[in-house]
Amino acid sequence: MSKEKEKVSNSATEFYNSKETIDGDIATINFGPTHPATHGIFQNILKVDGEKIISSEQTVGYIHRAFEKLAERRPYNQITPITDRLNYCSSPINNLGWHMTVEKLIQAEIPKRVDYMRVIIMELARIADHLICDSVVGVDTGALTSFFYPFQEREKIYELYEEICGARLTTNIGRIGGFERDFTPAFHTKLKSFLKTFPKAFSEWDSMLARNRIFMDRTRGTGPISPERALAYGFTGPNLRAAGVDYDVRVMHPYSSYEDFDFIIPVGVNGDTYDRFMVRQEEIRQSIRIIEQAYGNLPEGNYKADVPDFYLPDKADVYNNMEALIYHFKIVMGEMEIPSGEIYHSVEGGNGELGYYLISDGGRTPYRLQFRRPCFIYYQAYPEMITGQTISDAVITLSSMNVIAGELDA
Amino acid sequence: MVLSNEDLQSQVEALLGANILHSEINFDILSIEVAADKIHSIIAQLQKDEKLRFEFLTILGGVHYPEQINREFAVVYHVHSWKHKIRLRLKAFLPLSNPSIDSITDLYPCANWMERETYDFYGISFNNHPDLRRILNEDSMDYFPLRKEYALEDATREDKDDRFFGRF
Numbered sequence: 170m171s172k173e174k175e176k177v178s179n180s181a182t183e184f185y186n187s188k189e190t191i192d193g194d195i196a197t198i199n200f201g202p203t204h205p206a207t208h209g210i211f212q213n214i215l216k217v218d219g220e221k222i223i224s225s226e227q228t229v230g231y232i233h234r235a236f237e238k239l240a241e242r243r244p245y246n247q248i249t250p251i252t253d254r255l256n257y258c259s260s261p262i263n264n265l266g267w268h269m270t271v272e273k274l275i276q277a278e279i280p281k282r283v284d285y286m287r288v289i290i291m292e293l294a295r296i297a298d299h300l301i302c303d304s305v306v307g308v309d310t311g312a313l314t315s316f317f318y319p320f321q322e323r324e325k326i327y328e329l330y331e332e333i334c335g336a337r338l339t340t341n342i343g344r345i346g347g348f349e350r351d352f353t354p355a356f357h358t359k360l361k362s363f364l365k366t367f368p369k370a371f372s373e374w375d376s377m378l379a380r381n382r383i384f385m386d387r388t389r390g391t392g393p394i395s396p397e398r399a400l401a402y403g404f405t406g407p408n409l410r411a412a413g414v415d416y417d418v419r420v421m422h423p424y425s426s427y428e429d430f431d432f433i434i435p436v437g438v439n440g441d442t443y444d445r446f447m448v449r450q451e452e453i454r455q456s457i458r459i460i461e462q463a464y465g466n467l468p469e470g471n472y473k474a475d476v477p478d479f480y481l482p483d484k485a486d487v488y489n490n491m492e493a494l495i496y497h498f499k500i501v502m503g504e505m506e507i508p509s510g511e512i513y514h515s516v517e518g519g520n521g522e523l524g525y526y527l528i529s530d531g532g533r534t535p536y537r538l539q540f541r542r543p544c545f546i547y548y549q550a551y552p553e554m555i556t557g558q559t560i561s562d563a564v565i566t567l568s569s570m571n572v573i574a575g576e577l578d579a
Numbered sequence: 580m581v582l583s584n585e586d587l588q589s590q591v592e593a594l595l596g597a598n599i600l601h602s603e604i605n606f607d608i609l610s611i612e613v614a615a616d617k618i619h620s621i622i623a624q625l626q627k628d629e630k631l632r633f634e635f636l637t638i639l640g641g642v643h644y645p646e647q648i649n650r651e652f653a654v655v656y657h658v659h660s661w662k663h664k665i666r667l668r669l670k671a672f673l674p675l676s677n678p679s680i681d682s683i684t685d686l687y688p689c690a691n692w693m694e695r696e697t698y699d700f701y702g703i704s705f706n707n708h709p710d711l712r713r714i715l716n717e718d719s720m721d722y723f724p725l726r727k728e729y730a731l732e733d734a735t736r737e738d739k740d741d742r743f744f745g746r747f
Binding site: 229230233235237238239241242273274400401402403416421422510511512513515522524526528536537539541545546547548549578579 | 605606607608610634635636637638640642643655657661664666668687688689691692693696700714715716717724725729731
């Protein structure tokens, strides 16, 4: 036997030997960072006894892009594209949340129509976010079909975004003070047909999983968390509600006229994967209700507020009107005048309370901008939730928590 | 029961007394400044108080004010009372010479990573923290990037003079 071959055969024996000794012993395995089942770049070093997880250690930060530092160098209207890249499954919520934060600082008066338009868009984004998360839970339990149907519906939502702002994933939707244009006729047609066809398609998809015996057996009791622990770990959003706590920013601190709408906050009981799935499914139905109410009662009025310091003037005016030209120049160069002060504003994002803590010293950029990224805070609970569970349970627990790498790592 | 910020201000002042160094209502949130060495007991008091019940820690983070001598760093806490639907902001200032403050991880387990993040970006160390090391940046990094002295763009570049772009 040549030396090369000897080496190979030795390492093979070693491999099988170690495999033998694993049985009954503790093994260390890497779950991630780039594993298809993590749906993002997360590393978990699991210590397992057979299939059972004894402990796990998390590493985060693989796609850290220094958003908070970047924000200290960007004028206010240039920060919106940064927020796109937090929870990229529901970017419009992040964009509009940021606009509302700045509007709070400049104390702009926002027309009712803008509020309702925002509600429609934010609820569409919530549906898109929950569709992805819930279909991924399906995939991880082995139901790959459940991935394809919701994506048809999500495509329609993305077409609606496209009608408003021209973009699909990283939307940069809206402006400080409102929108760049009113809903187009094509948007009205598409939204009407979406509202007509979506509930049927959704319930068809929902019936595939919600009462499916195999799916229920797989997800019930998996990755549970008690309401006390969920609160201690700073859970918000559907994950907290699945544990039975009915905290929702839309209700506790209504923004963008959410107080005008009638909707239910679904809560779970056990805080396990099944409850998280079911809470999201019900939230999709409630979002449709909110959209129907907002669209049905869409007030007349302007699609933008009167904030010439922040809202770009019409192009025609820029070329013909001196004042508009000055405002255009000031906004593009980032020389708007902004009051100093400290603001905390939060919105109900796709996966929890998305907050913006903004300190302005009156300069052209924020002095400090901190994002409250919900999944950065609640992902800490993951080791506690999967201890004692099997590896395959760890996979569906992770996907049902809706941890988005972009938001986690900022 | 919904509390107004003014009611909250009087209740917090009654509870904490002389521990409040400064308090003001900034937009819609009451903001109080407290001494850094008492932060743990003050937050514990607010959390355990039967009437106020600030049981939820919303965010925790740092701020760097290089011009304020001996008050260069601030650690800012936002706590939330769901019973009263009200938020409260607490600030504690720290000197550059010794930026350290007590950890509140034992009160709110979710503070763990937020404190690690603050350490990672500002170099503020948290006493009694169970596992204080960098979280988003790599471990071998030898500076704290969110401090104001670290410019965002490459300082060696000469082709991008900020003055020509109307900046600073």
